């Protein structure tokens with residue numbers, strides 16, 4: 534079917550107490566793998582691209598690949614811009630046909646974040662596109678900007694209420710202790726803080742930096758009200774591992790051969806994540 538927006542799906546997930554996986558795709562094979570896995574599991578799915586991915590091939594290329602593939606299946610597919618780092622990139626993505634965007638002003642002062650997120654959400658809403666924004670800072674490395682663990686500020690529940698009222702966003706990425714990239718030690722998530730935020734905020738909440746977080750912690754986050762979970766690093770690693778394993782064999786030179794091995798590895802991983810988030814069957 535045609536691409537859909539994110540807010541209706543996320544609200545449904547919130548009511549049903551499950552989460553929808555948001556998977557970062559870097560190439561055609563990852564797009565195919567993610568959507569095929571979702572179709573097989575009868576789950577809605579969000580495909581997202583970061584600014585560095587968009588810089589690699591342009592938003593139109595990704596938007597077209599995803600919409601063509603989405604037409605082949607009966608589950609809802611969302612095309613989302615992950616960590617939009619400027620109003621301009623968000624607008625460019627909306628023009629390109631993305632059905633959902635994130636504006637990430639979390640590195641700015643609070644008031645600047647409010648202003649940028651509000652302006653971006655207004656622009657997107659006028660085109661019928663949903664906006665996610667972030668309050669507090671997820672640690673680790675996202676694209677090129679690095680956030681040291683010490684500086685990572687967790688989301689303040691009262692500030693979240695104010696932020697949503699002033700920006701008019703449809704979903705909020707919360708900082709509760711997750712980090713982008715792989716973890717050095719065991720991740721520690723602030724579940725009390727998540728519950729507090731959930732108690733005072735009504736819009737869907739998003740968890741970033743889920744790669745490498747133990748399954749039990751992901752499950753607990755979903756129980757406590759997270760309804761979109763982002764996976765990027767683990768998918769890249771699975772794709773590369775799949776490619777690498779087949780390249781060990783002699784005589785492999787056809788890109789279709791080794792790319793298909795990467796694709797299959799991603800498809801299996803996405804199916805596991807959909808089961809973990811409990812969204813299987815929810816697209817029926």
Ligand SMILES: [Zn+2]
Pocket residue numbers: 616671675713741742763
């Ligand atoms: Zn993120």
